[in-house]
Amino acid sequence: MNLYHPVNIGSLELSGNIFLAPVAGYTGRAYRSICVDEGADFGFTELVSAESVIRGRPDMKGEEDPSPVSVLLRRADNEKCYGVQLFGAEPERMAAGAALLARWKPDVVDINGGCPVPKVIKTGAGSALMKESDNLGRVVEAVVRASREHLGGVPVTIKIRSGWDSNSINYRECARIAVEAGAAMVSLHPRTRAQGYGGKSDWSLIADLASRLPVPVTGSGDLYIPEDAERMFRETGCAAVMFARGAMGNPFIFSTTRAFLTTGSYEPPDAAQRIAMGFRHLERLAADIGERAACLEMRKHFCAYTKGSRGTQGSKGGAGLRNKLVHAASIEDYRLLLHDMP
Numbered sequence: 001m002n003l004y005h006p007v008n009i010g011s012l013e014l015s016g017n018i019f020l021a022p023v024a025g026y027t028g029r030a031y032r033s034i035c036v037d038e039g040a041d042f043g044f045t046e047l048v049s050a051e052s053v054i055r056g057r058p059d060m061k062g063e064e065d066p067s068p069v070s071v072l073l074r075r076a077d078n079e080k081c082y083g084v085q086l087f088g089a090e091p092e093r094m095a096a097g098a099a100l101l102a103r104w105k106p107d108v109v110d111i112n113g114g115c116p117v118p119k120v121i122k123t124g125a126g127s128a129l130m131k132e133s134d135n136l137g138r139v140v141e142a143v144v145r146a147s148r149e150h151l152g153g154v155p156v157t158i159k160i161r162s163g164w165d166s167n168s169i170n171y172r173e174c175a176r177i178a179v180e181a182g183a184a185m186v187s188l189h190p191r192t193r194a195q196g197y198g199g200k201s202d203w204s205l206i207a208d209l210a211s212r213l214p215v216p217v218t219g220s221g222d223l224y225i226p227e228d229a230e231r232m233f234r235e236t237g238c239a240a241v242m243f244a245r246g247a248m249g250n251p252f253i254f255s256t257t258r259a260f261l262t263t264g265s266y267e268p269p270d271a272a273q274r275i276a277m278g279f280r281h282l283e284r285l286a287a288d289i290g291e292r293a294a295c296l297e298m299r300k301h302f303c304a305y306t307k308g309s310r311g312t313q314g315s316k317g318g319a320g321l322r323n324k325l326v327h328a329a330s331i332e333d334y335r336l337l338l339h340d341m342p
């Protein structure tokens with residue numbers, strides 16, 4: 001069986017099933033464009049609050065509007081399709097936020113049902129949506145209606161966790177309600193809100209959901225190397241996989257995973273290739289938000305690009321280099337720090 005294959009999210013036909021997960025602070029348009037270059041079949045913006053989309057509107061002066069909301073929401077130049085992830089708890093506010101996405105023409109609107117951050121859950125959004133599954137259904141319904149009326153009916157999807165905590169594992173119920181309300185895909189990160197990002201994700205829950213739902217289930221959790229993706233496909237029967245932490249500083253994960261799934265082998269990038277990719281990322285980010293802001297934001301990314309991780313051949317430098325990288329403030333600083341690497 002060929003594990004790498006096309007997948008349909010509602011009316012959207014994707015040629016492959018290796019996705020970039022939404023990751024706050026990492027999956028901006030510059031990075032998504034790098035991932036598209038490396039063969040990602042689909043990617044999501046980070047979570048964006050429906051309220052900020054609504055409030056941001058009066059400030060938007062045109063296509064080149066540089067307001068943070070606008071930068072967060074824009075499609076990358078080479079992105080044939082992408083999803084915008086919204087968070088919020090109020091069905092009508094989520095619908096209003098979704099309707100305003102029309103100017104960015106997303107191909108999918110994804111609803112965040114998994115974020116564990118206090119600032120988000122105290123508003124009833126993110127993983128707190130799973131505590132009120134009736135409201136979760138109303139949110140999906142409202143966004144589906146907004147999509148039909150304002151976005152040409154693009155598919156609405158949802159990303160959830162296994163539940164709020166170990167006493168309330170309710171991913172089945174939440175997924176069923178979401179699909180009944182019109183969700184065209186469910187992504188499952190099988191950790192509870194209480195687990196945060198620690199411990200191990202329980203892939204058996206992805207298998208369980210994939211066997212029950214009439215729509216594609218995308219699996220998330222502990223995907224770091226191509227072999228992980230292959231194992232997730234085999235063990236769970238999910239329609240697609242999404243890389244999150246495993247894609248940070250490693251956009252090569254998309255090309256290597258595709259190679260592994262289709263040929264059985266892959267060539268890991270060496271340290272020099274990873275650093276060169278970091279500079280490509282920096283250039284695109286600087287074109288979007290200016291050199292200074294890009295250099296500050298790239299500190300964490302360069303730490304990731306220079307980190308020896310499973311599936312790469314490691315890199316010289318280590319902790320000492322990363323201590324210096326977190327002070328870099330110009331492209332020249334990065335060049336000086338990285339010029340004799342690897």
Ligand SMILES: Cc1cc2nc3c(=O)[nH]c(=O)nc-3n(C[C@H](O)[C@H](O)[C@H](O)COP(=O)(O)O)c2cc1C
Pocket residue numbers: 021022023024025045046047085112113114115159189197220221222223224243244245246
């Ligand atoms: C720093 C960070 C930010 C994240 N931001 C989001 C987000 O904006 N929206 C979302 O649905 N999930 C978010 N996630 C969850 C990931 O998409 C993914 O489901 C999770 O990290 C599990 O995958 P992994 O173990 O392979 O990293 C975030 C995770 C991390 C570590």
